[in-house]
Amino acid sequence: MPEENRMKTFLEAAGRSGAKTVFCSSPAQAVSYLRDHSGGSILLPSFSSSRRLGLAGLLRDAGCEVIDSDFRRQSAAAAAGLTGVNFAFAETGTLVLESTEEPVRLATTLPERHFALLDPRKIFPDARSAAPVLRQLQSGTRHFVAFVTGPSRTADIERVLTIGVHGPREVHILLLEGLSDDPLEM
Amino acid sequence: MKKVRMQEYKQRIDNALSTPRLQEALHRFGDAWAKAREDAFLGLDFEALRAEIAGCKDEVRRHRERYLSEFIRNAENAGARVVRARNAEEACRYITELARERGVRTAVKSKSMVSEEIHLNKALEEAGVRPVETDLGEWIVQLAGERPSHMVMPAIHMFRQEVAELFGQVTGQPEPPDIAHLVQLARNQLRGAFIEAEMGISGANIAVAETGGLVLLTNEGNARLVATLPKIHVALVGIEKLAPSLEDALRIIQVLPKSATGQPITSYVTWIGGAVPCGEGDKELHIVLLDNGRSALAESPRCRDALRCIRCGACANVCPVYQTVGGHVFGHVYIGAIGIVLTAFYHGLDGAAEIVRACIGCRSCVSVCPAGIDLEDIILHLREVIAGEEGIGAGKSVVFKKIMRNRRLFHGMLRTAAILQKPVTRGERTIRHLPLFFSGLTEWRTLPAIADTPLRDSWTKLPQKVENPKARVAFFAGCLNDFVYPELGEDLVTVLNRLGAEVIFPEEQSCCGVPASYSGDRETASEMAEQNVRALLSEKPDYVVTTCPTCTMALQRDFVEHLKDNPVWAEKARRLSEITFDVSRLITDKLGGAEVFQGSGGDLTTYHDSCHLKRGAGVWREPRRLLAASGRELTEMAHADRCCGFGGSYSFASHPAVARRILEDKLTDIEASDAKCVAMDCPGCLLQIRGGLEKKESPIRAAHTIELLADTFRR
Ligand code: SF4
Numbered sequence: 043m044p045e046e047n048r049m050k051t052f053l054e055a056a057g058r059s060g061a062k063t064v065f066c067s068s069p070a071q072a073v074s075y076l077r078d079h080s081g082g083s084i085l086l087p088s089f090s091s092s093r094r095l096g097l098a099g100l101l102r103d104a105g106c107e108v109i110d111s112d113f114r115r116q117s118a119a120a121a122a123g124l125t126g127v128n129f130a131f132a133e134t135g136t137l138v139l140e141s142t143e144e145p146v147r148l149a150t151t152l153p154e155r156h157f158a159l160l161d162p163r164k165i166f167p168d169a170r171s172a173a174p175v176l177r178q179l180q181s182g183t184r185h186f187v188a189f190v191t192g193p194s195r196t197a198d199i200e201r202v203l204t205i206g207v208h209g210p211r212e213v214h215i216l217l218l219e220g221l222s223d224d225p226l227e228m
Numbered sequence: 229m230k231k232v233r234m235q236e237y238k239q240r241i242d243n244a245l246s247t248p249r250l251q252e253a254l255h256r257f258g259d260a261w262a263k264a265r266e267d268a269f270l271g272l273d274f275e276a277l278r279a280e281i282a283g284c285k286d287e288v289r290r291h292r293e294r295y296l297s298e299f300i301r302n303a304e305n306a307g308a309r310v311v312r313a314r315n316a317e318e319a320c321r322y323i324t325e326l327a328r329e330r331g332v333r334t335a336v337k338s339k340s341m342v343s344e345e346i347h348l349n350k351a352l353e354e355a356g357v358r359p360v361e362t363d364l365g366e367w368i369v370q371l372a373g374e375r376p377s378h379m380v381m382p383a384i385h386m387f388r389q390e391v392a393e394l395f396g397q398v399t400g401q402p403e404p405p406d407i408a409h410l411v412q413l414a415r416n417q418l419r420g421a422f423i424e425a426e427m428g429i430s431g432a433n434i435a436v437a438e439t440g441g442l443v444l445l446t447n448e449g450n451a452r453l454v455a456t457l458p459k460i461h462v463a464l465v466g467i468e469k470l471a472p473s474l475e476d477a478l479r480i481i482q483v484l485p486k487s488a489t490g491q492p493i494t495s496y497v498t499w500i501g502g503a504v505p506c507g508e509g510d511k512e513l514h515i516v517l518l519d520n521g522r523s524a525l526a527e528s529p530r531c532r533d534a535l536r537c538i539r540c541g542a543c544a545n546v547c548p549v550y551q552t553v554g555g556h557v558f559g560h561v562y563i564g565a566i567g568i569v570l571t572a573f574y575h576g577l578d579g580a581a582e583i584v585r586a587c588i589g590c591r592s593c594v595s596v597c598p599a600g601i602d603l604e605d606i607i608l609h610l611r612e613v614i615a616g617e618e619g620i621g622a623g624k625s626v627v628f629k630k631i632m633r634n635r636r637l638f639h640g641m642l643r644t645a646a647i648l649q650k651p652v653t654r655g656e657r658t659i660r661h662l663p664l665f666f667s668g669l670t671e672w673r674t675l676p677a678i679a680d681t682p683l684r685d686s687w688t689k690l691p692q693k694v695e696n697p698k699a700r701v702a703f704f705a706g707c708l709n710d711f712v713y714p715e716l717g718e719d720l721v722t723v724l725n726r727l728g729a730e731v732i733f734p735e736e737q738s739c740c741g742v743p744a745s746y747s748g749d750r751e752t753a754s755e756m757a758e759q760n761v762r763a764l765l766s767e768k769p770d771y772v773v774t775t776c777p778t779c780t781m782a783l784q785r786d787f788v789e790h791l792k793d794n795p796v797w798a799e800k801a802r803r804l805s806e807i808t809f810d811v812s813r814l815i816t817d818k819l820g821g822a823e824v825f826q827g828s829g830g831d832l833t834t835y836h837d838s839c840h841l842k843r844g845a846g847v848w849r850e851p852r853r854l855l856a857a858s859g860r861e862l863t864e865m866a867h868a869d870r871c872c873g874f875g876g877s878y879s880f881a882s883h884p885a886v887a888r889r890i891l892e893d894k895l896t897d898i899e900a901s902d903a904k905c906v907a908m909d910c911p912g913c914l915l916q917i918r919g920g921l922e923k924k925e926s927p928i929r930a931a932h933t934i935e936l937l938a939d940t941f942r943r
C-alpha cells in the first residue's frame with residue numbers, strides 16, 4: 043500500500059469506527075486542541091514522546107488540569123485520558139497501545155474521552171503486516187497490548203448501536219509528525 | 229424421564245411460537261447481520277480464510293498436549309498461575325476456593341460462555357460471592373434470572389421496556405425505556421461494582437501457545453476493566469481456544485468480528501500475558517484451562533470438527549429454526565447448530581436429545597460457518613447415536629426396517645394408500661382436509677394425493693421421441709416423483725428427448741434412504757444405498773438424473789459414505805456418484821446448455837433455492853439460466869435460499885408447527901416479489917410451497933423447473 047493511500051485508508055476506517063482524526067502541525071496546536079476538547083482534567087500517564095515534548099508542562103501552561111500521579115485514586119474523576127500510540131493499522135483504523143503499565147490502561151478505559159497522539163509514520167497497512175512488531179512487544183515476559191478501534195460500543199438492547207457503555211465515548215486521534223518513528227515506544 | 233423431557237420441550241416450542249415479537253426481532257437481526265457480514269467479507273476469499281482457520285484448529289486438536297504445555301510454560305514464565313480442570317466441578321471448585329482464601333465478596337465478570345457452561349455464577353453464590361455480569365446483555369439476562377439466548381447477543385430476546393423494568397428494580401425508581409438512558413444507567417451502576425470487586429473473571433477468545441498470552445475481543449470495553457481494576461483476574465478458557473502462533477491469532481481476530489457482527493474488528497482486542505502491574509503490586513492472573521468433554525470430542529472422528537468453532541454465532545443467525553423458536557428452545561447453554569453438538573459433549577446426550585431433532589437439515593449453517601464445520605453432518609450423526617441409545621420409536625422402526633427395505637412391500641403399500649385415500653381426496657389431486665387428529669397437517673397447506681398410477685407403472689407407456697440418442701440417461705425418481713408427482717417424469721422425458729437424450733427408468737430403484745438416515749437409522753440407509761447402486765448401474769447409463777436434490781445428495785454423497793467400507797459396493801457407489809446430476813446441471817453441462825430453449829414472453833418468475841440443491845450440490849445459477857433462456861423474466865425474492873420448512877417428516881411428524889412458521893416466511897417473500905410464478909427444483913419444496921399457496925388461495929403458480937421447461941416445447 044503506497045504511503046498516501048495508507049493515510050487515506052486509515053482516516054476513512056478510523057472515521058467509520060467512530061473515532062475523530064485531527065491533523066496537528068505542531069505540539070502547540072495539539073495542546074490547544076486538548077485544551078478546547080478535554081472537558082476537564084486530563085490523565086497523563088508517562089510515555090516516551092510525551093516526556094520528550096514535555097507535554098505535562100505545555101498542557102499546564104495552556105491552563106489544563108493535568109493528573110500525572112496517583113492514577114488509581116484520581117482516574118475515576120478525570121474527564122479525559124491522553125496517551126501516545128505505538129503504531130496503527132490503516133485497514134481498520136486501529137490504534138495499538140502497549141499498556142503494560144497500569145496508568146496507560148486507566149487513562150484509556152475510565153474517562154469519557156481518549157486522546158491519542160499518533161505519528162503518521164507509524165501506520166502499518168494491516169495487522170498481519172505488523173505481526174513481527176507485535177511479537178516484539180509480547181516477547182518480554184508479561185505484557186498487556188491493546189488494539190483500540192473507535193469508542194466503546196454496545197448493541198445489546200434491541201440491537202441498537204449505542205456508543206460509550208463501559209469505555210470512552212469519544213476517541214480523538216491527533217496526528218502529529220515527529221513524535222517518534224519507533225513502533226516499540228509510545 | 230424421556231416423556232417428561234419431550235413434553236417440556238413441546239411446551240417450550242409452543243411458548244416460543246406464541247411470541248411473534250421474538251420472531252420478528254430475530255428475523256430483523258438476521259437480515260441486518262447478513263448484510264453487514266457480506267459487506268465485511270467483501271473482497272476477501274472466504275473459502276481460503278475458513279480453510280486457514282480450520283487448518284489451525286485441526287493442528288491444535290491433533291497436537292493438543294504439545295500446545296497446551298507450550299502455552300502453560302510461557303504463561304507461567306510470565307507470572308500466571310495455570311490450572312487444568314477436567315470438568316465443571318473442578319473448575320468451579322478452584323475458583324470458589326480461591327475466592328474464599330482471598331476474602332472475595334464481589335466478582336465482576338466479562339462475557340464468558342465457559343462460565344455459563346460450568347454454571348459458575350451458581351457456584352460463586354453458594355460460596356458467598358456476589359457475581360456481577362458487566363457485559364450489558366449478560367447483566368440484563370442475569371437481572372432477569374435467565375440464560376443468554378444467543379452467544380454474541382445474550383439478551384436478543386428482550387425488549388427495551390423489559391430492560392427498563394429490570395433496571396428500575398436496581399435503582400428503586402421507574403426508568404424510562406430509552407436505550408441511551410438505559411446504557412448510561414448501566415455504565416454508572418456497574419462502575420461501582422468494578423471499583424469494589426476484588427476479583428475479575430473473564431473468558432478468552434484465543435490462548436496463544438507461542439506467547440502464553442490470552443486474547444479477548446469486546447466492544448464494550450468491560451473485559452479491559454475486569455482485567456485491570458481488581459487485584460485478581462481469573463480467565464476461564466476452554467482448551468480448544470489454543471492457537472499455535474501470533475499469526476494464527478491474528479487470523480482469528482480478522483475473521484471472528486466479521487462473522488459475529490459484521491464489524492471489520494471489535495472496538496477492543498486485548499492481549500494479556502501474565503501478571504501485569506496492578507496498583508502498588510502485581511496482578512494475580514489465574515488461568516483455568518477447561519476440558520469438560522473437549523478431549524472426548526477430539527476423539528470422535530465424526531464430531532471432532534466442532535472443536536474448530538470460534539463462537540461467532542453465525543450458525544444461529546442463519547438458521548430458520550433458531551429464527552423461529554429462539555435460543556431458549558434451540559439450544560442449551562450453547563445455541564444453534566453448534567449448540568446441539570456442544571450440548572451433547574459438554575452436558576450429555578440427554579440435554580441434546582430433543583434439539584438434535586429440531587434441525588431441519590437446510591445446511592445454511594454449514595455454508596456460513598467461518599471454521600468450515602459441516603454442522604449438519606455432525607447433527608445427523610448425533611441423531612444416529614441418540615437413536616441407538618433411545619431407539620427411533622416403534623412406528624418408524626417398523627416402517628424403515630421391515631417395509632422400506634423391502635421394495636415390493638413398500639411400493640405395494642404406497643399403491644394401496646392411493647386407493648385408501650380416495651374418501652379424503654374426493655377424487656381431487658390434493659387433500660384439503662384430513663379426518664380427526666391428522667387434520668393439523670392440512671390446516672396450513674393442502675397435501676397432494678398419492679397418484680393413482682405411479683410413474684413406475686406408466687413408464688412403459690411414455691413414448692420416447694428421440695432418434696439416435698446421444699446419451700442414455702437413467703432417471704432416479706425418488707418417492708415423491710414416483711408416487712406423488714409422476715407428471716414430472718413425463719416432463720423430464722419431453723425435455724431430455726428434445727435435447728437428444730433417451731431416458732430410462734431402472735425399475736429396481738427404490739427410496740434413497742434419506743428418511744431413514746435423517747431419523748438416525750443408518751443400517752436401513754446403507755441397505756437402500758446398496759439396492760439403488762445395483763439397480764441404477766445395472767442399466768449401464770451414461771448419466772443418472774434426478775429431479776429431487778435430496779436424492780441427488782444421496783446418490784452423489786451419502787451412498788459413497790454409507791458403502792465406503794463395503795468391498796463390493798464402495799467402488800460402484802463412487803462410479804454412480806460421478807455420473808449423477810440434478811436435471812439443471814445435466815442440461816447446462818452435459819446436454820447442450822440453455823440455448824435450446826429460446827423462448828419469450830413467459831410469466832414473471834421468481835426462483836426458490838432448495839437447500840440441498842444450492843448448499844448440497846452447489847447448483848443455483850443453472851436453473852435460473854435455463855428459466856431465463858426459456859423466456860421467463862426472473863425476479864429475485866428476498867431470502868431466496870432460505871428453507872421452505874418442508875424437511876420431510878419434519879413437517880409431517882416431528883415439528884409441524886415450526887415448519888408451518890418457516891413456510892409462512894417463505895410465502896411472504898414469494899408474494900412480495902410480485903412474481904406470478906415461483907420455480908423450484910425439488911418435489912418436497914413443491915409440496916410445501918404449492919400446498920401453502922393453495923391453502924391461501926393465492927393465484928401464484930408453484931412449479932418445478934422441469935415442468936416450466938417442458939411448457940416451452942408444448943407451447
Ligand atoms: S442445518 Fe439448517 S436447520 Fe439445521 S441447524 Fe443448520 S441452519 Fe439450522
Ligand code: SF4
Pocket residue numbers: 536537538539540541542543544566596597598599600601603
Ligand atoms: S459453529 Fe461455526 S458458525 Fe457456529 S458459532 Fe462456531 S464458528 Fe460460528
